[in-house]
Amino acid sequence: MKMGRELTVTKGQDAIATATAEAPNAGGHKEMNCAEFQRDLPLIIDSGGSVLQEEHLRTCEVCRGLVNDLRYIADQAKLLIPMLDPSPKVWDGIEEKLKLEGPIKPTHARRSL
């Protein structure tokens, strides 16, 4: 898996929201540390980070490993497909209740989901 795809570009509200943590101080460019990066990670991991966040990710092996792991988990989760059928008793229960309720009556929708 390639690193940094989601974190390569500064964009959107997430980057704006985290900008305060990385504003240059009076002495010039402020480097981001692991605590600052990981504090902001929930907001940026899926949407993209700032230049400073990107820079930290490029240079910090620990944070890079963390981001890699989290993305790997998310990627693997996307591959999970439904594997189990419900027990036949589920349909039996539905059928039983439907008999009590009678046929579906067409109605005019108030609102579709």
Place this chain on the structure above:
Amino acid sequence: MENRKPVRAVEPAEELQVMPSASAVSPQLVHDPNEDQKGHSVPPQKRMMASGMSEAEAIERAKQGDGGCFEALYGMHKRRVYSLCLRMTGNTAEAEDLTQEAFLQLYRKIATFRGESAFSTWLHRLAVNVVLMHLRKKGLPEVSLQETLEPTEEDGPKKDIGAQDQVLAGSIDRVNLERAIESLPPGYRIIFVLHDIEGYEHNEIAEMMGCSIGNSKSQLHKARMKLRDLLKVTRAERAGIRK
């Protein structure tokens, strides 16, 4: 909602088997009926019932009270609805009850389906609402939803700072991931399932859960962090067994 996992095709031959056999009494691990022989996707509107009827026709007939068509719709969608319920609750009995409730609600509301979204999208949103309603009645872990993005002492990302460990890549199999998800705290599990498995966006989750988008992101992150810990423990245990 546009980035949902595609609904896969149901082969007509498999559709003949959708009616459950009365002799079976427990969930069975079976081939996914939504996959065709080659695992290729087919657009939902082209899915066909055993009779050659399209899903759209079955929906229209079910709206008119055709029980057979409703049963066929159940056959087409039961697996994904049940999986959703099972993953969100982590409990087989609850998942079955909620699957039943979701389809009963479908029966009562199908006449309101106007085709503005895909039927599967509409049905799964209905099922999510059924599960969330149930969890609220049970006492949904509201506390975790009130958490802010401020890290706490007991969890949060900071424990990783300075630590270096072997990466997970390549070490997760489906069974271990499913088990790890099942053991997540309910608040984490629900948001992880909705976002990472079902493909809902944070704004949709926030609306459904009644929390902020920031909370949804925070919970998802904590869920992934917790899964990472669980999967590393599993990997270490497996490595220990091999020694």
